[in-house]
Every structure is written in C-alpha cells, then in structure tokens.
Amino acid sequence: MDGSVTSDVLRQHLIDPEICIRCNTCEEMCPEDAITHDDLNYVIDFDKCTMKGDCLPPCPTGAIDSFRKATRPWTIEEQFGWDSLPPDAEPVVESKGPLPEDVVAITENATSGAGGQTLPPWSAAHPYINLYTPEQPAVATVMGNMRLTDESASTGIHHLVLDFGNNAFPYLEGQSIGVLPPGEDENGRPHHVRLYSISSPREGERPGYNNCAITVKRITEDNDGNPVEGVASTFLCGLEKGDEVNVTGPFGTAFLMPNHAGANLLMICTGTGAAPMRAMTERRRRKWARGAREAGGSMTLFFGARTAGELPYFGPLKKLPQEFMDVQMAFSREPGAEKEYVQDRIRAQGKQLAGLLRDENTFMYICGHRRMEDGVEASLTDICAYHDMDWPQIRDRMRLAGRYHVETYY
Ligand SMILES: Cc1cc2nc3c(=O)[nH]c(=O)nc-3n(C[C@H](O)[C@H](O)[C@H](O)COP(=O)(O)OP(=O)(O)OC[C@H]3O[C@@H](n4cnc5c(N)ncnc54)[C@H](O)[C@@H]3O)c2cc1C
Incomplete structure (x- = not known):
C-alpha cells in the first residue's frame, strides 16, 4: 500500500464515474499501472497508486481529480460497481465536542x-482540536515576551512563549490557539476568542517542553488608519514573564x-x-x-x-x-x-x-x-x-x- 494513510483516515485517489468519458488517457499515462477498467468504469488500485499525478493533467473532463477520505481503501471491485463516488468518510479528529460557533465563523472567514x-495534505499527521474550551481553558504561563521588530518600526510584533504546565497541549505546525482576553466587551459580555497561529514546531518551542510560541502584532490602528487599541493583541504584547493567559484549542485541521x-x-x-x-x-x-x-x-x-x-x-x-x-x-x-x-x-x-x-x-x-x-x-x-x-x-x-x-x- 502507498503511504496515503494518516493515522485514522486515508486519502484515496478515485475516478468520478459520472463525468468520466472513458477515453483511456489516464490508464495510458499511469506509470504504476494502477488504473484499469471494465465495461462500465475506470478505477484506481489503491495498492499501486503512488499519487504521483501523471494521470491528472491529460484528463479532459477532470473526472480524475477525485479524492476521497475513507476509513479503509475502496477495492477495485467496489469501484467497478459505482454509478457515483461515495461521500468522504468523516475524518477522525480528536475533539472535545463541537467547535465553538465563534471559532467556526472566524475560521470560515480566514479561508x-x-x-x-x-x-x-495526504501525509499530514493527525491533529487534535478543541481540547480546551472557553468553559475549560488551558491556563498558560508566559515564559518570555520579546519584541521582534525594530523599536522604530511602525508595527510592534512580539514573540511570546507560552507554557502549558501539566495540561497536555498537543499541536501541529499550521494550527492555531485561541486566546481569551480578560475583561468584557462594550455589551458586558466576555471578549470573544482571538486566534493566533502557532509559530513553534510540534515538539515545542524548546524541544521536549510543553510550550509553544505565537507571533503577535500589536494593533494600534484599524484598517482605515484610525487609532485603536486591539483588545487581545494589546493584552498579549503587554504580558510579562510569569503572567497567565487563558487558551483554547488547538484549532485547524487542513x-x-x-x-x-x-x-x-x-x-x-x-x-x-x-x-x-x-x-x-x-x-x-x-x-x-x-x-x-x-x-x-x-x-x-x-x-x-x-x-x-x-x-x-x-x-x-x-x-x-x-x-x-x-x-x-x-x-x-x-x-x-x-x-x-x-x-x-x-x-x-x-x-x-x-x-x-x-x-x-x-x-x-x-x-x-x-x-x-x-x-x-x-x-x-x-x-x-x-x-x-x-x-x-x-x-x-x-x-x-x-x-x-x-x-x-x-
Ligand atoms: C486563523 C487566524 C490566525 C491568526 N494568526 C495571527 C497571528 O499569528 N498573529 C497575529 O497578530 N494575529 C493573528 N490573527 C489575527 C488575530 O486573531 C486578531 O484578529 C488580531 O490580533 C486583532 O485582535 P485584537 O483583539 O487586538 O483587535 P480587535 O480589538 O479585535 O480589533 C481592533 C480594531 O483593529 C482592527 N483590526 C483587527 N485586526 C487587525 C489587523 N490584523 N490589522 C489591522 N487592523 C486590525 C479591527 O477591525 C478593529 O477595528 C489570526 C487570525 C486568524 C483568523
């Protein structure tokens, strides 16, 4: 079997029988002989496909651009019987319940x-998400807060190292954490969460330590150039060693x-x-x-x-x-x-x-x-x-x- 398996869900290259015109181009192009056909369908043998993609560009319809998540590979016999592609298997992502609505909305906006x-990516490691929630955040301790940009620079960008102590906080590169700023908004409600991309690799800012770094720009003006003090970024950039931050997440699965x-x-x-x-x-x-x-x-x-x-x-x-x-x-x-x-x-x-x-x-x-x-x-x-x-x-x-x-x- 090719390596297109993450820990719980695999990604399989398939051909969409609904739009395939059975022109045989993909079968001719595949260097691994992974593509075959019967009277009805063109299909891909999961054990032979290395996902190199030589078959992709020549396909005239895009039927070949089909990938599905599955909990086990679909066999070629199963594919011969298809009129249409099956749905994606639900990815197995470790999460403590559904994502908070504000995180869903922020993430949708960001993408x-x-x-x-x-x-x-097919070979990405298995992410954990939403292990810590606004109701039960991880309390992280600031281990360092360093300004990265020149004092003269118009934007102050800080590198903060947060330590999670005895709370397990597994993360992957590309994921974000949620920061819950203290205090309330103008309606008397707790401030909503802000997301910050993690800037450390998975084994920690310091390898083997239960910590991560974030890179925060202090917001001093809004997008129209009017002076403002960003709630979360001002809070974070002003933190000192030993201060505590309520953190949710991690977030991000793609x-x-x-x-x-x-x-x-x-x-x-x-x-x-x-x-x-x-x-x-x-x-x-x-x-x-x-x-x-x-x-x-x-x-x-x-x-x-x-x-x-x-x-x-x-x-x-x-x-x-x-x-x-x-x-x-x-x-x-x-x-x-x-x-x-x-x-x-x-x-x-x-x-x-x-x-x-x-x-x-x-x-x-x-x-x-x-x-x-x-x-x-x-x-x-x-x-x-x-x-x-x-x-x-x-x-x-x-x-x-x-x-x-x-x-x-x-
Ligand atoms: C997936 C994701 C990852 C992110 N990663 C990072 C990160 O790594 N580092 C980081 O610094 N930020 C990151 N952000 C942005 C961050 O979540 C906050 O939105 C940002 O810090 C502003 O929050 P605030 O509370 O300081 O400002 P707010 O109090 O929410 O906003 C104050 C004013 O500033 C304006 N404003 C908000 N953000 C900006 C901005 N970036 N530039 C100019 N004006 C702005 C708002 O419109 C508002 O008028 C990320 C956002 C997402 C969605």
Whole structure:
C-alpha cells in the first residue's frame, strides 16, 4: 500500500464515474499501472497508486481529480460497481465536542478568500482540536515576551512563549490557539476568542517542553488608519514573564504540513503570516540539523514587509543556508531601495515558481493580511499564463489534493 494513510483516515485517489468519458488517457499515462477498467468504469488500485499525478493533467473532463477520505481503501471491485463516488468518510479528529460557533465563523472567514475550504495534505499527521474550551481553558504561563521588530518600526510584533504546565497541549505546525482576553466587551459580555497561529514546531518551542510560541502584532490602528487599541493583541504584547493567559484549542485541521519525503513547501507570507511558516521551517530545520536532509523536498519562502526591521524572524531567516531554504524577501518601504511587494518578488522568480507549480509534490501555503491575496493571485495568474499553464485550474487541482492552503485575516 502507498503511504496515503494518516493515522485514522486515508486519502484515496478515485475516478468520478459520472463525468468520466472513458477515453483511456489516464490508464495510458499511469506509470504504476494502477488504473484499469471494465465495461462500465475506470478505477484506481489503491495498492499501486503512488499519487504521483501523471494521470491528472491529460484528463479532459477532470473526472480524475477525485479524492476521497475513507476509513479503509475502496477495492477495485467496489469501484467497478459505482454509478457515483461515495461521500468522504468523516475524518477522525480528536475533539472535545463541537467547535465553538465563534471559532467556526472566524475560521470560515480566514479561508473565505482565494483559498476556500480544503483538505489536509495526504501525509499530514493527525491533529487534535478543541481540547480546551472557553468553559475549560488551558491556563498558560508566559515564559518570555520579546519584541521582534525594530523599536522604530511602525508595527510592534512580539514573540511570546507560552507554557502549558501539566495540561497536555498537543499541536501541529499550521494550527492555531485561541486566546481569551480578560475583561468584557462594550455589551458586558466576555471578549470573544482571538486566534493566533502557532509559530513553534510540534515538539515545542524548546524541544521536549510543553510550550509553544505565537507571533503577535500589536494593533494600534484599524484598517482605515484610525487609532485603536486591539483588545487581545494589546493584552498579549503587554504580558510579562510569569503572567497567565487563558487558551483554547488547538484549532485547524487542513493548514498542516506534509510529512512524506520529497514534499516541496512553497510558502508565501506577510507580517504575522510568518508564524505558521516559522513552525514548518523549524520542524524541517531541526530534522536537517540532525542529518535527515533527505526528509523533505525543497523549501521556498516569499516574505513581504515594509522594511527589514519590520520583518519578524529576519535575523534567523538570513542565516539559513540557501541549500536548506530559498528565502525571497520583498520590502515595500526600505529607504533608498525600490518598492517591492511580495507579488513582485514572486513574479521575479517566475520560472522557478512555474517549475514548483508543475510538480505534483508541491504544497503551497499563503498566510498574512487579507490584502495580500489579490496581488499574489494576480502574480501566479501571470506566471502561469507566461508558461502556458492555467492558474485557476492548477489552484483548484491543488486544493482538491490538499496541496493549496490559504489563511488570511484583517
Ligand atoms: C486563523 C487566524 C490566525 C491568526 N494568526 C495571527 C497571528 O499569528 N498573529 C497575529 O497578530 N494575529 C493573528 N490573527 C489575527 C488575530 O486573531 C486578531 O484578529 C488580531 O490580533 C486583532 O485582535 P485584537 O483583539 O487586538 O483587535 P480587535 O480589538 O479585535 O480589533 C481592533 C480594531 O483593529 C482592527 N483590526 C483587527 N485586526 C487587525 C489587523 N490584523 N490589522 C489591522 N487592523 C486590525 C479591527 O477591525 C478593529 O477595528 C489570526 C487570525 C486568524 C483568523
């Protein structure tokens, strides 16, 4: 059996019998001879399919772009009998009951842009969610609170390390925690939860410790430039060592990193969108430091900020060797330099990007301010057009295969 199994649910590549025109192209293209047919249906043998994807581009209808979650593989005999595809099996995600409504609404909003709801990478580890609730939060202790951006920078971004003490808080790179700010809103109700992406790899900010870091931008003005004090971000950035924070979560079941060898990570972020990228990068960096260089495919990071001083984790990023990760930084307000936005940097690396997008083993992550999405979409559309590719088609195929992930927020 190929490795397309997470701990409880597997992802299986199938062919949609309702739209397949039985043209035989996929069967001819499959290097593993995993595709076969009878008088009725074209089907895929789970034991032979390696999900390399050679069969995907030539399919004229998109019937081949079909993936289902299942608790055991559908056999080819079962597939021969289908008129339509079965529904996804419910993913087994460890959760203490249903997600709070505000978390569902916030998450839907964060994925409502170009990303849309998506699946996790097929080889992602099994996430735990919603272990701590507003009624029973985990009380985390602040172990450190460091300003990452220059004092002169217009935005103060902080790196906070939270320790969960004796409360088990298992998480994966790409997941978020909920922070419950103390006090009440103008209606006398407790403040609603705010989500923050975890910026540590799964084994802890300090390996083996029950802690995690978050990357918080202090909100000092609203989106129209009017001065405001963000409730949660002001609270978090003002915390001192030893202070306590009520935390819910973890949350997130899709924006997760692939675990299989050879998976390329293509990461695009601005500002605090760096948090999940740092978590994923650190996961790979620690493996790399232990000599497991073959464990991952390539890593490419496009990172935009106004100036170098406003780019969180700038120092550590600059020290990473090129053979470990290709870091492409874009600064839009660096004194004496030409304005460059993240989408400009992406365009400048068009050939490299096109190669990555053609590779079925590329997993893409976009995170940061909602405003970044349009520019990134436009640059990817242009690059693909220049290289005879169709970005919306590629994006949809990647999303279906759990390879395209966007989380943006205001
Ligand atoms: C999935 C997810 C992950 C997130 N990860 C992070 C993270 O890693 N780091 C991080 O700092 N934030 C992150 N956020 C945003 C975070 O949840 C809060 O929304 C943010 O910190 C503002 O909360 P606040 O209570 O300080 O501001 P509020 O009191 O809620 O808002 C005050 C005012 O500021 C405006 N505002 C809110 N957010 C912003 C913003 N980002 N930029 C400009 N104006 C804003 C509001 O419209 C409002 O007018 C994430 C959001 C989501 C959905």
